[in-house]
Amino acid sequence: MTASDIHSLSGAYALDAVDDLERVAFERHLRECDPCALEVRELRETVTRLADPAAVDPPPSLRSSVLDAVARTPQARPGRPDRSQSSGHASAARWRRFAAVAVAASVLAAGVGVGTWTVAHRDATDARHAAADAQARTDAIGAVLAASDVQVIKMPGRDGGTVNLAVARSQNKAVAVLTGLPALQDDQVYQLWMIPPGGAAEAVSRGVLSVGQTADTRVIEVGDGVQFGVSIEPKGGSKRPTLTQIIAAGEFST
Amino acid sequence: MTNPGEGETRTTDMPPVSRGRAQRGTPAPEPAGSDPNELLRRVARGDEAAFAALYDQLAPRLYGLVLRVVRDPAIAEEVTQEALVEAWRSAARFDQDKGSAVSWMLTIAHRRAVDRVRSEQAASNRLRKAATTDVPYDDVVEQATTRIERQQVRRCIDGLTGLQREAILLAYYRGYTYREVSDLLETPLPTVKTRMRDGLIRLRDCLGVTA
Numbered sequence: 001m002t003a004s005d006i007h008s009l010s011g012a013y014a015l016d017a018v019d020d021l022e023r024v025a026f027e028r029h030l031r032e033c034d035p036c037a038l039e040v041r042e043l044r045e046t047v048t049r050l051a052d053p054a055a056v057d058p059p060p061s062l063r064s065s066v067l068d069a070v071a072r073t074p075q076a077r078p079g080r081p082d083r084s085q086s087s088g089h090a091s092a093a094r095w096r097r098f099a100a101v102a103v104a105a106s107v108l109a110a111g112v113g114v115g116t117w118t119v120a121h122r123d124a125t126d127a128r129h130a131a132a133d134a135q136a137r138t139d140a141i142g143a144v145l146a147a148s149d150v151q152v153i154k155m156p157g158r159d160g161g162t163v164n165l166a167v168a169r170s171q172n173k174a175v176a177v178l179t180g181l182p183a184l185q186d187d188q189v190y191q192l193w194m195i196p197p198g199g200a201a202e203a204v205s206r207g208v209l210s211v212g213q214t215a216d217t218r219v220i221e222v223g224d225g226v227q228f229g230v231s232i233e234p235k236g237g238s239k240r241p242t243l244t245q246i247i248a249a250g251e252f253s254t
Numbered sequence: 255m256t257n258p259g260e261g262e263t264r265t266t267d268m269p270p271v272s273r274g275r276a277q278r279g280t281p282a283p284e285p286a287g288s289d290p291n292e293l294l295r296r297v298a299r300g301d302e303a304a305f306a307a308l309y310d311q312l313a314p315r316l317y318g319l320v321l322r323v324v325r326d327p328a329i330a331e332e333v334t335q336e337a338l339v340e341a342w343r344s345a346a347r348f349d350q351d352k353g354s355a356v357s358w359m360l361t362i363a364h365r366r367a368v369d370r371v372r373s374e375q376a377a378s379n380r381l382r383k384a385a386t387t388d389v390p391y392d393d394v395v396e397q398a399t400t401r402i403e404r405q406q407v408r409r410c411i412d413g414l415t416g417l418q419r420e421a422i423l424l425a426y427y428r429g430y431t432y433r434e435v436s437d438l439l440e441t442p443l444p445t446v447k448t449r450m451r452d453g454l455i456r457l458r459d460c461l462g463v464t465a
Contacts, residue, residue: 008444008447008448008451009447009451010451011422011447011448011449011450011451011452011453011454011455012425012431012432012446012447012450012451014454015422015425015426015432015450015454016361016364016365016368016425016426016429017425017426017430017431017432017435017450018431018432019372019431038465041352041353041465042458042463042464042465043451043454043455043458044353044357044361045353045354045357045458045463045464045465046454046457046458046461046463047357047360047426047454048354048356048357048360048361049407049457049461049463050407050422050423050426050427051315051316051318051319051360052315052407053407053408054315054318054319054321054322054427055314055315055318055319056314056317056318056321057313057314057317058313058314058316058317058330058331058334059327059331062313062317062331062334062335063306063309063310063313065335066309066334066335066338066339067302067305067306067309069335069338069339070302070305070338070339070342071302073339073342073343074343075298075300075342075343075344075345075346076343076344076346076347077346078298078346078347179373180373
């Protein structure tokens with residue numbers, strides 16, 4: 001995406017009319033572009049005014065229900081303790097991390113139903129393990145999304161759904177987000193592939209979804225891949241992608 | 255939930271059908287000591303009373319906005335609650351340098367609503383459904399303009415070009431991405447992006463919004 005392309009996204013961004021990965025790319029741009037940050041702040045405040053005419057009183061029961069939930073919900077700590085809270089840099093870093101984590105969390109929630117916020121409602125014992133897992137995953141995703149060389153590739157699924165890939169070559173990592181893919185037969189699954197310059201004959205598997213699974217978010221290795229693809233394969237996966245069954249593919253730069 | 259006056263009135267110049275209803279939905283003037291920015295800072299320190307006060311100020315806007323996007327009152331209630339609990343959890347991350355408390359909370363609610371409608375169906379399915387069930391954008395645009403009680407917002411929306419208005423309201427009130435708006439309006443992608451931006455800039459100037 002060129003600089004002028006990304007500038008022109010400010011309106012769509014302020015309206016939340018971008019997808020998660022575009023949002024991350026745009027927020028990365030914002031951190032390097034002060035005039036853009038000011039413009040977005042103003043456009044967001046403007047958009048906020050559009051909620052005024054939409055106002056409707058919620059059912060009265062919502063109030064006590066929200067206040068009860070709040071009374072049971074622990075609050076997140078600001079930033080990390082090892083960073084100075086007062087410096088501008090730390091504040092920017094906190095926002096960067098918040099943005100990345102928020103996106104990762106929403107991607108996770110949308111993809112596989114494991115949002116970080118659901119963790120707060122579980123049993124204390126469960127929560128520790130679940131939180132550690134979710135946190136490790138969120139950190140890994142956040143690290144890729146926050147990389148300075150991240151590239152975002154969007155691949156509409158052949159039969160519906162979307163496959164998005166954020167590639168951070170500097171980290172040899174990518175985040176693949178599969179959403180809303182059509183359900184398959186009981187003996188078929190989706191499989192992820194990294195494809196090197198030699199083409200699909202040298203494709204390397206980057207994971208197989210379970211039977212019935214139509215959405216996923218995972219961190220994968222890039223290796224010498226220059227293309228990413230998703231195919232439909234027999235249950236358990238294949239050694240090489242079935243070429244007629246590739247439902248999404250996209251290239252990224254080296 | 256049925257709202258008298260919503261959906262039936264189609265003429266921009268009509269006064270609100272039920273003024274009492276409209277007034278209740280309109281954000282109350284904010285008395286001294288209840289500045290949302292200050293309240294949210296107190297919430298960040300665990301102040302539940304401040305959160306309740308914020309709720310009272312913002313709930314109609316949060317719920318109304320979410321309801322517009324998700325369209326189902328039960329889902330709207332659920333999403334509004336999730337958004338409010340998320341705001342409580344992450345209040346310590348609110349930074350007024352990045353925007354006002356009202357904007358921060360509405361952004362959380364809007365994103366959650368949008369996530370909900372976008373995750374329910376693949377984008378292509380939503381578009382197909384939109385095309386076949388014929389719930390067109392005119393509807394949104396007209397509802398929005400008839401229900402605008404605040405003269406200024408209304409006047410400013412009226413001051414947009416047709417395409418600016420449709421692009422902005424479809425995105426904000428329906429949760430469409432700019433790609434989907436481009437398909438719905440059969441308008442090239444770069445044009446839609448540009449109209450969203452220059453439309454919002456025009457609204458900003460008309461409303462006198464400053465950051």
